[in-house]
Amino acid sequence: MMHMLISLAYLVTFLTFRVSYGYLELNPPKAVVRFGDPVSVNCSTSTEHYGMGWEAPAGSLERRDDVDVITWTVPELTDWDIEPICFINTDDGQHNKTLSIIVYKTPDSVSISYVNHTGPVMEKTQYELQCDIKNIAPLQYLTVRWYKGQTLVDSQIFTDDSKTPVNVSVPLLITPSRADDGAQYWCEAELDLGAEGPQPPPTVQAETLNVEVCYPPSIVSLPSDKGVIELGDAGITLNCTAIGNPAPVYSWNSTLLQEKTDQPTITSASLRPGNYTCSASNKLGRVWKHFSVKAKPRASPGHPSSTQPRPLRRGDRGQYTQVIRGAKIINRTVAVSVTLQLDLLSSKQCEEENIDGVSRLYINKASGYNIGNYTCIATNKFGNTSSSARVLVRGAETLCPLQLNQSSIVVKHNEPFSVNCSLPSGATGEITWMLSNREIHSSVFESGNFHWNDTIMCSATIVGLGQCHKNASVTVYKTPDSVSISYVNHTGPVMEKTQYELQCDIKNIAPVQYLSVRWYKGQTLVDSQTFTDDSKTPVSVSVPLLITPSRADDGAQYRCEAELDLGAEGPQPPPVVKSETLNITVHYAPVINTTKLPSVVPVIRGYSENLICEADGSPPPEIVWMRDNKIIVNDSNLVITNARAESVGFYICNASNMHGSNSTTVKVVLKEDYLPLIAGFVAIMVAVIIVGFTIIFSIYYKNTKMGHYSLKNAKPNPQNGNIAQNGKENTLPMTKLSLPQSVNPA
Structure with missing residues (x-):
């Protein structure tokens, strides 16, 4: 019964609090204020009260009991983390409502x-x-x-x-x-x-x-470009136009040029049959374009003439017939011998037929091997004559027979290397090396002073085929001078939930297109990056990593490594340079453990209560207790002794370190100590029950179990000799005494 009464009292108190709290209204309910601007918020109620006011670090208002609306006003708000509290005192205690406010900049x-x-x-x-x-x-x-x-x-x-x-x-x-x-x-x-x-x-x-984007030159392809240009065609121009940034510089290389020119084009007026090479360069690279200029063939009496037009298409079967015209035959016994002289490559897949002064050459399944010069020679005892024709195969490229002992070279910067260029057996011609724009008359290239952007090309003019070129791919590499890791625009510890940028700096590495950069957190790979830049010179690159550390990352170690994987021709295993580790120290603003500190704490009148405020933060926070905007305890423990009415109210625990602060409000309510009253009441009730029971028992026993006895005029019962009970039939519980037999009656 007593338990039900206490529960009912708590329920009434709770409902009263809910009703009272529900009548506290803030207008506006949420404030957004620019830093330094004024702010004003009304707090109103429609319930009876014994005072209402505002508690805040700025603009605090004392309790007033003669108003139903009280306004919190700050003419210049300069507190970033402020939580004004409107409170009201009612019959069942003090209640509050916190204003949500955002200060922005x-x-x-x-x-x-x-x-x-x-x-x-x-x-x-x-x-x-x-x-x-x-x-x-x-x-x-x-x-x-x-x-x-x-x-x-x-x-x-x-x-x-x-x-x-x-x-x-x-x-x-x-x-x-x-x-x-x-x-x-x-x-x-x-x-x-x-x-x-x-x-x-x-x-x-x-x-x-x-x-502004810089890039090396590239030759502009033109619809009028031809592999071989014949003089005599209308409007012939050698066009070497290229695009690049910075603008390309042009140079022409040929022994047939009468004067040097730096223009991208050469017109037909100054051309002679032969080979021409144009280069377009800027500080980022160089490209070449090769032209072969031929004199237009003219028919002459007495020379063999062709009956098969050229060029062929790739895969076609072609017939090339040479007929001797205009030769004087002295008598019918004069023999004429007709032969075909073919170059090294074009003789493949060819069949020759000579019948009565007519020579036919059949080309089966034309390919790049059949591109070249074909010469017909007619001979008798009076002399000989010849005629040449060049066969092109549409859809096929001329195959250069030059042989390199190594076509792909990977070499460390400043280390020597050599490449040998040779002609196949049976071919004749002069071999030269082209180092960038400089000729080297030798079949062996020695590296010597080889620069990053230099290129080498073996070139030869082969009898029957003409000029052909073969490039040697040279990759010059350099491992980085250093690999380091650092923050971008930050030093020292980091804040949790804040984004930071780490940077892996790789100094002077080449070529960057073979570089892989990997990021590790401890032993875990967290990111990797490759590059597509085809620049050949050493560059310094920075690879970022964005992190948002949590407090669990305190003490984490980050590192990066740079690997230069140059393929099968490069060093094995690929060279790797690692950075030193970067240890992360995570700082964070305090967070109060509210699970151990409830928002409402009841205290019993006359007793003491210990409020403990625990907070986690890095660096460790300083904790104070405040009341009425004043610090009352510089410690995490607040002891309320001999609780009384003055102890009731709001207490604020504030935890702060160099990175911020956190506070929580505790409402202390006073509870009466009903235990002595209950104990006294129980004691009184027990005493009353005992006394009442005694009285009732006494009355009951007297009326039912106890008679009135007297020995005056007692008479023995005639039946059993017992003394009668006041003359009644009931007998007293007595037994008649008899004398001992040894005693004689007097």
């Missing part, structure tokens, strides 16, 4: 820049752009967007719940192509504070960054 500046780079960029090379946002709060409402021209290319949001202004950098990785030359990149920072915030959301844009 737009960034001082938004700017865009390269990371570890200035000036023009190289095509097919990865670069990192960075959008820097200075002094913005709160970060969790920030959205950063990247644009290329008017096209959105990336966006990023944040989850950090810090309230004070911070600086953030948002990266963007780009790998520009030559089509991106002149592209404009820009970023913007938008602070979207919801429906209660300013509309439209404040946005700050960075100035545009114009990208």
Whole structure:
């Protein structure tokens, strides 16, 4: 019964609290205020009370019992982490409502820049752009967007719940192509504070960054390009036009040129039969274009003439007939011998037939091997004559028979190497090496002073075939001078839930297209990156890694490594250079353990209560207890002694370190000690019960179990000799005494 009464009392108290709390209204219910601006919020109630007010670090209002609306006002709000509390005192105690308030600040500046780079960029090379946002709060409402021209290319949001202004950098990785030359990149920072915030959301844009892309020359292909150009055709021009940034410089190489020229074209007026080579170069590379100019053949009496037009198509069967015309025959016994002289390659898949001064050459399944010069020689005792024709095979390329002892060379920078170029057996011609734009008259190339962008090409003019070239692929590599890891725009410990950028710097490595960079956290691979840039000279590259550490990452170790995998011809295993490890120290703002500190703590009048506030933070936080905006205890333990009415109210535990603060409010309510009353009541009830039971028992026993006895005028019962009970039939529980037999009656 007593238990039910106590439960009912608690239920009534709870319902009363709910009703009272429900009548506390804030207008507006949520405030969004620019840092330094004024703010005003009304707190109203429609229930009876004995005072209401505001508790806050700024704009606190004392309790008033003569109002139903009380206004919290701050003319200049400069507290980032403020939680004003409106409270009301009613019959059942004090109740409150906390105002949700967001203090914001737009960034001082938004700017865009390269990371570890200035000036023009190289095509097919990865670069990192960075959008820097200075002094913005709160970060969790920030959205950063990247644009290329008017096209959105990336966006990023944040989850950090810090309230004070911070600086953030948002990266963007780009790998520009030559089509991106002149592209404009820009970023913007938008602070979207919801429906209660300013509309439209404040946005700050960075100035545009114009990208200038440099790339090596490439020859422009023209529809009029021909492998072999015959003089005499109308409008013949050797065109070596190339595109590149910086603009290419042209040079022509031929012993037939009467004067040097740096123009991309040579007109027919200055051309003579022979071979011409044009090079287009800038600081990033060089390309060549080869031209073969032939004199247009003219028919002459007495020379063999062809009956089969050229060129052939690849895979065709062609017939090449030479007939001797205009030869004087002295008598019928004069013999004429007709032979065909073929070069080394074109003789393959050929069949020759000579009948009566007519020579026929059949080419079966024409291929690149059949491209070349064919010479018919007619001989009798009076002399000989000849005629040559060149056969082209459409859809096939001329195959160069030059032989290199190694066609692909991988060599470490400044180490010597050599390449041998030779003609196949039976072929004749002069071999020269072309080192970039310089001729070397030798069949063996010795590296000597070989530069990064140099190229080597073996060239020969082979009898019957003409000039042909074969390139030797040379890869010059260099392992990095150093590989290091660091933060970007940060030093020291990091904050949890905040994004940071690590950077792996690889200094002076070549060629970068064979580089692989891997990131590790401890022994776990977390990221890897390869490169497509085909530049040959040493470069320094930076590979970013974005991390958002948690407190569990405190003490984690990050490292990166650079591997140069040059294929089967390169060193085995591929050279790897590792960075030193970077130890992460994670700092975080305090967090109070509210599971051990409830929001409402009842204390019993006259007793003591110990409130313990525990908080986790790095560095370890300082903990204080506050009441009425004053510090009352510089410790995590708050002891309330001899609890009384003055002890009731709101207590604030505040934990702070260099990275922030966290607070929680505890409501102390007073409970009466009913135990002595209950014990006294129980004692009284027990005493009453005992006394009552005794009285009842006595009355009952007297009336039912006890008679009235008297020995006056007692008479023996005639039946058994017992003394009668007041003359009644009932007998007393007595037994008649008899004298002992040894005693004689007097």
